[in-house]
Amino acid sequence: MATTDTRAFGGFGGIQLDFDERKAAAAAAVLLKHAGGRMPYMRLIKLLYLADRESLDRTGRPIIGGRYVAMKYGPVLSEVLDLVKGEGASLWSGVIQRDCFDVLLVGEPDLGPLSQVEIDLLREAAQLCEKLDQWKLADFTHTFPEWKDPGTGAFDIAPEEILRALGKTDEEIEEARQAANERAHFDSLFGR
Numbered sequence: 001m002a003t004t005d006t007r008a009f010g011g012f013g014g015i016q017l018d019f020d021e022r023k024a025a026a027a028a029a030v031l032l033k034h035a036g037g038r039m040p041y042m043r044l045i046k047l048l049y050l051a052d053r054e055s056l057d058r059t060g061r062p063i064i065g066g067r068y069v070a071m072k073y074g075p076v077l078s079e080v081l082d083l084v085k086g087e088g089a090s091l092w093s094g095v096i097q098r099d100c101f102d103v104l105l106v107g108e109p110d111l112g113p114l115s116q117v118e119i120d121l122l123r124e125a126a127q128l129c130e131k132l133d134q135w136k137l138a139d140f141t142h143t144f145p146e147w148k149d150p151g152t153g154a155f156d157i158a159p160e161e162i163l164r165a166l167g168k169t170d171e172e173i174e175e176a177r178q179a180a181n182e183r184a185h186f187d188s189l190f191g192r
Contacts (some may be wrong), residue, residue: 015159015177019066019079022113025053025092027063028080029109030122032096037105041084043134044103045076047143051125052077053144055118056159057061057166060176061183068157070150074141075157 009014032039041115053075067078083092084103097105129137134158141147145165146157159180163173 003035004094008084015163015173017062017065017180019077019184020064020113021079021083021119024048024066024077024083025065025095026109026111026114027118027122028092028096028103029105030114031126032103032105032109033109034123034126038099038102040101040134041098041103042101043137044074045080045084045123046134047075047129048077048080049075049141050129051118051122052053053162053166054125055121056122056176057164058121058170059117060172060179061122062159063114068146068159068162070147070153070157071149071154072152074146085112114152128160131178153180 020092020127020160027048028044031044031051049068052064052068055061055063064080065076069076069078069081081097082088084098086093086098095105095109097104097106112123118168129140132140142149148155159176160173168176
């Protein structure tokens with residue numbers, strides 16, 4: 001996904017959150033199961049962002065990770081949007097497929113990559129927003145301080161911006177950066 005504006009957050013060297021397709025497919029499957037196996041793809045994308053944001057707030061790490069991007073209808077996980085569009089899908093397409101403006105659960109998901117805390121966060125996001133359709137959910141995400149209207153374009157949202165919007169201190173943001181670097185190093189050592 002191309003962006004028209006990249007925003008850097010100074011002082012911390014930037015938090016890089018690696019995307020995990022296995023967790024993305026598992027997380028999407030949890031939400032789709034909760035919804036009866038089908039939902040509008042915009043709703044799924046918004047719920048996944050909400051759960052990732054809440055996980056950053058509570059645990060200092062995301063469920064899925066990757067690039068956060070501000071778009072016309074609110075913030076999204078860029079790689080998840082690409083998977084929904086059918087770009088680069090492998091594990092995802094064996095579990096989730098797109099049907100026009102909806103996504104469907106078409107396979108038995110492997111929930112093994114998710115912890116119980118992550119599954120609970122996903123279910124909590126779904127329950128919190130049960131009464132909101134995808135348009136009201138998009139409007140809701142426009143209230144998040146890290147989202148700025150990109151007009152017709154899009155721009156990256158640094159994880160630091162999200163953490164700062166959630167009220168985290170500079171020290172907590174630095175701890176999150178160090179933890180993300182350690183996870184990335186660990187994952188590289190073990191080929192994840």
